Amino acid sequence: MGLANERAILPRYQTLSAEQIDAKAADDVVTIADHEAEAILAEGLAKLLPEAAIVGEEACHADPSLMERLSDDLCWIIDPLDGTNNFAAGKPPFGVLVALAERGETIGGWIYDCLSGRFCHAQIGKGAYVDGERIYARPSGENPPIAAISLVFADPDRREALKTGIAPHYTCVDIPRCAAEQWPRLALGINDVSIFERTLAWDHAAGVLLLNESGGKAARPDGRAYRVEEHLQKGLIGASSPALWDELAARMALI
Template identity: 55%
Template sequence: MHALYRQVATLMETVAAEVVLPRYQNLAAEEIEEKAADDYVTIADKESEIRLQEGLSKILPEAGVVGEEAVAADPTVMDNVGNGLQWIIDPIDGTGNFAAGRAPFGIMVGLVDNGVIQAGWILDPLTGRMCHAALGGGAYIDEERIAAKETGADKPIAALAVYFLTVEQRAEIAVKAEGKLTLVDIPRRAAEQYPRLVLGTNDVSLFERSHPWDHAAGALLLNESGAKLARRDGTPYIIGDNKRGLLGASSHRMWDKAAQILC
């Protein structure tokens, strides 16, 4: 798996250097499109996905490829998600930030076999930080194996992505969290949410949508580091299960505590 890690990491770093970073704070208006309300795509997203797909297909020709922008162009691509061996690509996670010329944003790749996440990579192009994990092989930042840690705060630090919830659901979450969690702003990219849970910056994250390109790599990073990501009822996150809602925490103890508060 180490050889595979290095091949994928090198590909992602090359795409970041040659495709993504040259466009950072250097996009023309016509190079930014709004796919849906507050959901953007840029020329860099499209070019990044093409380069990643080409490279990953050479690394493991037997694996299919599912990319965020491919699904946006043809939603039927999702019909096959979770079937067989597949690469999952988020060419730029945090496109809204990227398009606005601000950090953070990232590149994420996951490898999935029949819905079970086998490996994941999360690259921060601006700092070069590479978070990666392999099923049963642990979690790493760059070449150093990591164990997740809690913040140690009296009230757990929680970054809750509630913008896909209804107004009523948001109000319910706010009532449940009041006095029990310290709420902080979300970075609006999963590629930053997940490292923060591992590094002791945040204790809890809540997500409503669970697109595989947003969560495959981060889910494995958490679970292999000793933290925890699961459905709100505690069942595992399986790629292609078509469910909603994910709860992440910096430890199993913290996950149980957060679930009691929020779920």
Template identity: 70%
Template sequence: MTLKLDAVMGPLLARVANDAILPRYQHLADSDITAKAVDDMVTVADTHAEDLLSEALSRLLPEAAIVGEEAAHADPAVLDRLGDGLCWIIDPIDGTNNFAAGRPPFGILIALAEQGEAVAGWIYDVLTGRLCSAHRGHGAWINGEPVRARPTGEDPPIAAISLMFLDAANRAAMKERIAPHYTLVDIPRCAAEQYPRIVTGINDVSIFERTLAWDHAAGVLFVNEAGGRAARPDGSAYRVDQHLEPGLIAAASPALFDAMAARLAAI
């Protein structure tokens, strides 16, 4: 069923990008940006895009609940829908801090979940039009072409590790016990960019501490369907209705995942 959604999802994401996001890129006024929390913001483009997406997706599958990032911020009770039979999960602009600063990367993340598990996902790069998609049990695509995850082949492997949400002790342990085994690169602060980097041979592995559903549902499915591995550090599957639990590894191969998971377990 979900494969048929690709025919409408690409044009929908392009329309929302053109109507709500691109006209405001590098043209935001101070009054267009609001701080939700420390180092977390929302813009008028986020709310406009989420409104357009919510309206369109509700028409596409009227039986599916909708959980949008901004709606959930306004009313946390919205999160209770994540375990529903069918549920759309929307991140209208992933990488809002980048977008607000007038620089890439940023994108749109959409996932469709069923009873807490992602069954389809779309990752749209607003500036380039690149569309990554995945369907549970059917594979992954970039711009309609099948894709398989490929490691960089570098030794040591290339890792993008976010220390942003770690406490001081865990941050120190990560630097001492994990960092020496990898070539560390900057994180893009945008899951819509990080997950494609894992699949396309730019990065080998990434660690995330915060695992909110709108940031990770589509990307985890994309990596797994491309033949990489994305899961909790203990190997258990990522579920969107358990998104407040910390810790997630995404890797370009099961072997790279296992190596990182073993090192994390030894901390």
């Protein structure tokens, strides 16, 4: 991850020309740094575990059939530059996300902050770590709890329901438009809860594992575990404690 950052990402930060930024969809861009970083990461991961499939965000954009590999016996999942809109605008946060899944269940996750060098990782059943130190999720202690609610990919009715049925119960803060930043915030006592509408595997596989392994809770609103092959389904809740998760899920069931 550090190699991809040093070779492909940081040299492009705040130096991108217009022709090095392309629109993938409305309000969603990709840059030359995304493509270069994914190539570096894919090459390195293939050497580490040759038997594993590799599913990268940009490769899937070019060939959506690659998503079928998410349920393989082993699968690397790559977001080579998460927070690309921020990166393209020349501002933080942005990072790199890598996860390893076994038959749809995430068993390893790595989150790298490109500017600070903060490195989060988690392994199923073995805890969560930041820069080598084990972490334990903790609420912010604020009352009302701090919520970061992603409305970007919600349809108008859903957006209004979240604004009227959920937001008044929390102190709402802006989302960073970067899962590589949002998930650590939940584990490190900065935010208490988050709601995600879009749940793509490269955005969330590593973060869900990090939060769950740190003692917080991330799951579908109905309580089901997040599985990477179901990443086109909508709806995901993360919370810094199981109690805060239960409280938010109960409210969401009413809207």
